Amino acid sequence: GAEVGSAAVQRLARQANRNLPELRTHDRFGNRIDVIDFHPAWHELMRRTWESETHAYAWTHDRSGAQVARAALSYLWNQGENGVCCPMGMTYASIAALRHDPALHDAWAPRINARAYDPRAVHAADKPGVTVGMAMTEKQGGSDLRATQTIAVAATPRRGAGAEYRLTGHKWFFSVPMSDVFLTLAQTEGGLSCFLATGWLPDGTRNRLKLQRLKDKCGNKSNASSEVEFYGLHAVMLGDEGRGIRTIIEMAHLTRLDFAVGSAGLMRQALSQAIAHTTGRRAFQRALVDLPIMRGVIADLAIESEAMTWMGLRLAGALDAGERGDAAEAALSRVATPVAKYWACKRAPGFVAEALECHGGNGFIADHLMERLYREAPLNGIWEGTGNVICLDALRAMQRAPETTEAYLDELRRARGADRRYDAFVDRLAARLAEKQGLEPVARQVVERMALALQAGLLLRHAPDAVAEAFCATRLDGDWGHAYGALPAGLDTGAIVDRARIDTDA
Numbered sequence: 001g002a003e004v005g006s007a008a009v010q011r012l013a014r015q016a017n018r019n020l021p022e023l024r025t026h027d028r029f030g031n032r033i034d035v036i037d038f039h040p041a042w043h044e045l046m047r048r049t050w051e052s053e054t055h056a057y058a059w060t061h062d063r064s065g066a067q068v069a070r071a072a073l074s075y076l077w078n079q080g081e082n083g084v085c086c087p088m089g090m091t092y093a094s095i096a097a098l099r100h101d102p103a104l105h106d107a108w109a110p111r112i113n114a115r116a117y118d119p120r121a122v123h124a125a126d127k128p129g130v131t132v133g134m135a136m137t138e139k140q141g142g143s144d145l146r147a148t149q150t151i152a153v154a155a156t157p158r159r160g161a162g163a164e165y166r167l168t169g170h171k172w173f174f175s176v177p178m179s180d181v182f183l184t185l186a187q188t189e190g191g192l193s194c195f196l197a198t199g200w201l202p203d204g205t206r207n208r209l210k211l212q213r214l215k216d217k218c219g220n221k222s223n224a225s226s227e228v229e230f231y232g233l234h235a236v237m238l239g240d241e242g243r244g245i246r247t248i249i250e251m252a253h254l255t256r257l258d259f260a261v262g263s264a265g266l267m268r269q270a271l272s273q274a275i276a277h278t279t280g281r282r283a284f285q286r287a288l289v290d291l292p293i294m295r296g297v298i299a300d301l302a303i304e305s306e307a308m309t310w311m312g313l314r315l316a317g318a319l320d321a322g323e324r325g326d327a328a329e330a331a332l333s334r335v336a337t338p339v340a341k342y343w344a345c346k347r348a349p350g351f352v353a354e355a356l357e358c359h360g361g362n363g364f365i366a367d368h369l370m371e372r373l374y375r376e377a378p379l380n381g382i383w384e385g386t387g388n389v390i391c392l393d394a395l396r397a398m399q400r401a402p403e404t405t406e407a408y409l410d411e412l413r414r415a416r417g418a419d420r421r422y423d424a425f426v427d428r429l430a431a432r433l434a435e436k437q438g439l440e441p442v443a444r445q446v447v448e449r450m451a452l453a454l455q456a457g458l459l460l461r462h463a464p465d466a467v468a469e470a471f472c473a474t475r476l477d478g479d480w481g482h483a484y485g486a487l488p489a490g491l492d493t494g495a496i497v498d499r500a501r502i503d504t505d506a
């Protein structure tokens with residue numbers, strides 16, 4: 001926390017986002033090289049992120065809670081610089097896909113989990129530590145990956161898992177094109193399959209890919225995102241032929257958790273900035289935060305931020321326990337992770353806009369970090385499953401595996417009796433979930449309520465009364481407006497704001 005909040009890291013973050021990555025397709029002799037030039041600040045941020053083990057802690061520490069600790073690290077780095085969180089999150093999550101092939105997993109996991117960032121354009125096996133990316137989305141659609149057109153042809157008589165293939169096709173989004181290793185999807189005779197490729201080949205040449213362009217993005221500027229063509233890309237099939245979606249879906253489960261946690265981190269940073277500004281600035285002879293309406297706005301943001309944090313870390317705990325064989329926690333993780341991804345990513349843009357407004361005009365000016373958070377905020381809602389797709393995923397989990405609904409309702413039962421509004425809300429929701437059919441048109445409403453119930457239960461069990469009371473009154477009982485700060489009278493907003501303050505003397 002001290003590191004990501006330091007002036008040094010915040011300066012690096014600013015530099016990396018003002019000095020954009022540049023694509024160099026050719027060297028001075030006209031040979032294709034397809035490399036990206038970054039400002040040194042990017043490499044320094046990557047080095048620090050990898051040093052902190054945010055990409056690997058869950059796999060390198062074989063003890064209960066390791067996933068929660070890693071999620072906490074991610075929550076913090078998302079308050080430092082969000083661009084590096086893209087390669088960091090994909091590298092972390094790649095282990096889940098690699099587990100489909102124990103030989104590939106054992107070959108790559110030590111380098112993937114190493115605390116070493118090496119930016120050189122050389123073959124991954126020549127590096128102490130590697131970054132992992134993924135290139136899935138094609139022009140015709142990212143949500144419906146079954147429409148993939150890239151084709152893979154066996155390079156040797158051997159076929160199927162672990163065999164060598166050559167890929168031809170196009171990917172419309174390929175972030176971190178300097179990834180040492182990346183996963184991709186292509187069609188074979190047996191159907192859509194997952195492949196693992198290295199960015200460079202053992203002889204030191206670029207793998208058979210051409211970077212066409214870098215995306216000119218709304219946010220996430222420090223990180224390069226490219227369009228790429230494969231012309232005979234050397235790759236190895238990962239997992240079973242024709243089961244490509246199944247192979248990457250467990251990876252997607254982890255990246256989705258990471259974006260729920262990441263958006264909570266982004267919101268926490270926006271809140272911290274808003275509290276600091278409104279505490280230090282005076283208007284009408286008082287600190288802004290002591291003016292009643294402003295106090296309500298900050299309190300409302302603080303409630304939202306705390307609820308997101310609990311939800312993200314609780315689900316990291318469910319993942320952790322599930323990984324250790326607890327079936328009920330695994331079921332909770334399965335259904336509630338998309339719920340959390342949907343809600344945290346959906347709430348972040350409005351949240352950041354409100355926190356920005358707390359700064360007045362300064363918040364809208366690019367000297368301030370708020371501007372960057374504002375441009376970043378919508379992104380987590382898009383990649384790794386847009387809002388609608390994520391809601392459908394939550395419904396699918398409940399339809400295919402009824403034990404996920406049971407595990408979710410069991411989690412809610414833990415807070416039963418603590419608040420009558422909560423009990424009534426949970427009863428209505430349970431009745432809704434029991435309907436099972438016909439939920440797709442109302443998926444957003446159902447998933448939103450699932451998120452609110454989960455958050456309320458966690459706050460009732462773990463947060464101070466002032467926070468839980470305000471959450472239940474507004475989010476469950478509806479005594480609330482449509483903008484942040486439209487709170488009812490009688491809430492202890494002073495206590496809520498004080499709880500959210502960072503002790504800058506510590």
Ligand SMILES: Cc1cc2nc3c(=O)[nH]c(=O)nc-3n(C[C@H](O)[C@H](O)[C@H](O)COP(=O)(O)OP(=O)(O)OC[C@H]3O[C@@H](n4cnc5c(N)ncnc54)[C@H](O)[C@@H]3O)c2cc1C
Pocket residue numbers: 134135136137139140141142143144173174175176217220225379382383384385386387388389392
């Ligand atoms: C900055 C950035 C970096 C990215 N990096 C990568 C990367 O490294 N690798 C990679 O593979 N991809 C990457 N992506 C792509 C991203 O994963 C896709 O944009 C995303 O999956 C959505 O796909 P799409 O853009 O094709 O939109 P579409 O799939 O066309 O979706 C458009 C809209 O339709 C909705 N929709 C789709 N299906 C349904 C449905 N069944 N019911 C209701 N609504 C539906 C969606 O919710 C969305 O609102 C990146 C995207 C961005 C913005």
